[in-house]
Amino acid sequence: MMRTGGRGVPGAGSLGGVALLAAVVLSAVSFAGAEEPSTVALLPFENVSGRVQSVRVIMPAVARALQDRGYRLVDPARLEAFLARNRIRDTGQLSRTQAAALGREFGVGVAMVGSVAIFNDSAENPQWGLSARFLATESGAIVWAGSVGLTGDDFTVALGLGTVTSSARLAEETATDLLRDLPRAGEPLRMPTGGRGLLPRLFSPKASYRSPALTSDPPKRVAVLLFENLSERKGAGRIVTDVFVTALARSGRFDVVEPGTVTEALVAAGAAPYGDIDFETLAAVRQRLEADAVILGTVFNYSEGLKRTATTSPEVAFDARMLDAETGRVLWVAERVRNGDDSQIALHFGKIRAVVPLVLRVADEMVETL
Amino acid sequence: MRTILTRAALTLLAVLAGCAAPPYFVHPTYDFSIVKKVAVLPLENLTQDQLAGERVRKAVIAELLAAGVVDVVEPGQVNRALNQANIQSVTAISAEDFKKLGATLGVQAFFLGSLDVYDRINVGGGTFPDVTITLRAVDAQTGAIVWSATRSGGGVGIVGRLFGFGGDTMSEATQKTVRAALATLFR
Numbered sequence: 001m002m003r004t005g006g007r008g009v010p011g012a013g014s015l016g017g018v019a020l021l022a023a024v025v026l027s028a029v030s031f032a033g034a035e036e037p038s039t040v041a042l043l044p045f046e047n048v049s050g051r052v053q054s055v056r057v058i059m060p061a062v063a064r065a066l067q068d069r070g071y072r073l074v075d076p077a078r079l080e081a082f083l084a085r086n087r088i089r090d091t092g093q094l095s096r097t098q099a100a101a102l103g104r105e106f107g108v109g110v111a112m113v114g115s116v117a118i119f120n121d122s123a124e125n126p127q128w129g130l131s132a133r134f135l136a137t138e139s140g141a142i143v144w145a146g147s148v149g150l151t152g153d154d155f156t157v158a159l160g161l162g163t164v165t166s167s168a169r170l171a172e173e174t175a176t177d178l179l180r181d182l183p184r185a186g187e188p189l190r191m192p193t194g195g196r197g198l199l200p201r202l203f204s205p206k207a208s209y210r211s212p213a214l215t216s217d218p219p220k221r222v223a224v225l226l227f228e229n230l231s232e233r234k235g236a237g238r239i240v241t242d243v244f245v246t247a248l249a250r251s252g253r254f255d256v257v258e259p260g261t262v263t264e265a266l267v268a269a270g271a272a273p274y275g276d277i278d279f280e281t282l283a284a285v286r287q288r289l290e291a292d293a294v295i296l297g298t299v300f301n302y303s304e305g306l307k308r309t310a311t312t313s314p315e316v317a318f319d320a321r322m323l324d325a326e327t328g329r330v331l332w333v334a335e336r337v338r339n340g341d342d343s344q345i346a347l348h349f350g351k352i353r354a355v356v357p358l359v360l361r362v363a364d365e366m367v368e369t370l
Numbered sequence: 371m372r373t374i375l376t377r378a379a380l381t382l383l384a385v386l387a388g389c390a391a392p393p394y395f396v397h398p399t400y401d402f403s404i405v406k407k408v409a410v411l412p413l414e415n416l417t418q419d420q421l422a423g424e425r426v427r428k429a430v431i432a433e434l435l436a437a438g439v440v441d442v443v444e445p446g447q448v449n450r451a452l453n454q455a456n457i458q459s460v461t462a463i464s465a466e467d468f469k470k471l472g473a474t475l476g477v478q479a480f481f482l483g484s485l486d487v488y489d490r491i492n493v494g495g496g497t498f499p500d501v502t503i504t505l506r507a508v509d510a511q512t513g514a515i516v517w518s519a520t521r522s523g524g525g526v527g528i529v530g531r532l533f534g535f536g537g538d539t540m541s542e543a544t545q546k547t548v549r550a551a552l553a554t555l556f557r
Binding site: 208211230273275276277278279296300321323328329333336337 | 421424425428429431432433436441442443444445446447450539540541545
């Protein structure tokens with residue numbers, strides 16, 4: 001797939017040299033500190049894939065996909081200096097304080113953070129999985145979120161034709177797919193909603209428990225804590241947390257606190273809840289985040305289906321529960337075990353080959369029962 | 371003649387005992403209406419799967435809440451109380467400990483037990499879940515067992531035996547088994 005790198009202000013090309021000059025001036029103004037909604041601070045994604053080179057391969061693809069949608073990017077060298085100066089190591093999330101500092105430094109209204117869940121650099125069947133969020137630098141609020149994953153086999157049409165075997169090309173496809181429903185630069189940023197169709201919802205399993213309080217007095221602001229990881233895959237808790245945040249934010253029903261802000265509040269409270277929470281910590285979370293509810297979870301199984309001897313389908317099992325931040329009462333409990341083949345209709349139709357879409361599917365199913 | 375009749379009666383009794391529903395116990399005089407809030411302690415895991423105990427504990431919590439009869443304390447708070455009371459093993463909690471924990475957590479009863487089987491069995495080319503749990507409720511004030519039940523679930527049906535597919539997933543089998551056990555208390 002051919003891509004045009006470094007596209008400037010949309011529509012500037014038709015005005016020739018004058019427009020080019022205007023673009024340079026605009027760019028200079030944005031770095032001088034004026035607010036420019038079309039400029040994004042793209043932070044390096046956190047690497048949870050276990051492959052060292054994954055961020056080096058995917059970030060240029062994400063940058064190009066953003067530029068294709070008309071966004072301009074803050075100079076990566078300046079951004080790196082800012083991150084080092086402010087000792088921001090975990091670039092996969094951003095606290096409210098850090099987002100505000102970023103906004104002041106570069107005069108940008110939004111920052112993009114994300115994580116690489118999987119990079120399988122295999123010529124047989126490469127695979128990528130990403131989660132990303134757009135954050136408003138002024139408030140630290142999540143204004144857009146997406147999670148996506150693709151394998152080379154997802155492009156196979158018939159008789160093995162069309163299969164993508166290049167991980168670099170698949171990176172471009174995955175980045176484009178990730179930003180597919182991101183509003184173009186200049187358009188108002190809004191969370192795409194809609195979710196799954198009515199039929200799948202009807203036949204979807206119900207929550208294990210749902211308190212009537214969720215209907216009578218639903219929580220508005222919800223904090224998702226890092227999922228406990230009891231699977232063999234290192235980092236699975238973080239991957240599922242990121243995807244769950246995506247599903248919850250896209251449901252449009254809650255104001256989801258950015259995980260970076262949650263981490264900041266927990267560090268300030270001197271607590272690190274993992275899979276469960278005591279009431280003292282819950283009270284601290286409520287006070288510092290002004291959250292009405294907290295979601296906790298545990299990942300029991302996370303298999304990317306890469307071991308050819310065992311299975312070629314991804315498999316996940318995790319649970320989640322929502323607690324009332326004030327009373328500590330359990331408001332909702334859900335658990336799912338899913339395999340990529342579960343949704344297969346006939347031949348290969350309906351089969352989920354990549355692990356991130358499978359996690360997103362499960363998270364969507366769970367969130368629907370909220 | 372009497373010997374024959376006695377033997378026949380004993381045989382019939384043995385057959386009926388074999389066909390009886392799995393055992394459960396409900397304290398005949400205990401007033402269950404005083405139980406408004408309970409805590410589920412970590413289950414004793416007698417299986418090879420190290421994570422199964424915590425999974426089934428979560429299923430017990432969910433099913434207790436779903437019954438809509440009692441409130442359940444967040445397991446994190448329960449674990450904290452166990453740590454503070456320096457209780458290392460849930461199999462060796464004294465009546466005095468139950469009383470103290472009950473006061474700390476504000477609960478009237480505890481649910482605990484063991485996960486006896488949590489596995490997948492191979493039948494007819496397919497794999498099917500096999501779950502057996504033993505649950506009991508203990509009164510927080512006295513430490514007395516007021517309810518106990520053992521249930522098994524999963525297994526394989528006719529379709530599974532013939533074609534090697536069908537049946538429940540592991541989580542469905544767990545949920546159904548826990549629900550069946552608790553049904554003996556809430557019925």
